[in-house]
Amino acid sequence: MKLYIKYMVSLRCKMMVKEELKKLGVRYVTVDLGMVDILEEISSLQREKLKINLLKSGLELLDDRKSILIEKIKIVITEMIHYSDELPKVNYSDYISEKLGYDYTYLSNIFSEVKGITLQQFIIIHKIERVKELLLYDELNLTEIAYKLHYSSVAHLSNQFKKVTGLSPSFYKQLKKRRKDNLENM
CATH class of the missing domain: 3.30.70.100 (Alpha-Beta Plaits)
Incomplete structure (x- = not known):
């Protein structure tokens, strides 16, 4: 069970x-x-x-069934973006649909109805959170991060990052570095 x-x-x-x-x-x-x-x-x-x-x-x-399905969708997306070394080579819609055994349009409609945002917006938010995480680790440059998360270009990643956070990736990284430096100098 x-x-x-x-x-x-x-x-x-x-x-x-x-x-x-x-x-x-x-x-x-x-x-x-x-x-x-x-x-x-x-x-x-x-x-x-x-x-x-x-x-x-x-x-x-x-x-209830809807809540359970929404949670399953969120889990698939979270695991795909945050806990996988490689994102799937297929479209996210195909991947999610295959993992859950439902038509993507059906999943997307239920998700939007219950959560108030589209499935695509939810994926973008999680990808940007992953970008933030990778920027803070400071192991990959922006080009490598864009490639790792299947962005078509660094410009595409930067535009999405700015749209979601209001900051450019480089400015975000500088803010975190300044904060860390300030904490170390206390």
Whole structure:
């Protein structure tokens, strides 16, 4: 049986969910971002306790089909952009559709209806967050980052970055460096 959990986006979240399951005596096969595969059905009391304990930590046990599908979409995008060394060579729409087994238009319409932004906008926001992360690591230059995240050019990446953040990538990097320098000089 699978349980779906909203806002579960990090290793820390996974550890916390594992601890909550352990407290309730619920045996699981895997705990992944947004999803737990448990060995047997859980009682309504266990489910309610889990729901309450997860809420205390800012996580939410999902019950309805739409919410579960939205969470699955978010997980696929998060894993694709943040936890994969290589982005897929196919279109994002094909990749997401294939991973979830639904038509992309259907997924996109539900996502927009529930989240109030398009799936494409959500992907762009996550790509820009990944760009910020890579800029801070200072291991790749902007050309390498653009290539890694499948931007057609550095100019395209820079335009999208500025549209989302209001800053150019180089200015963003300078701000972070100045802040770090200021903290070190205190």
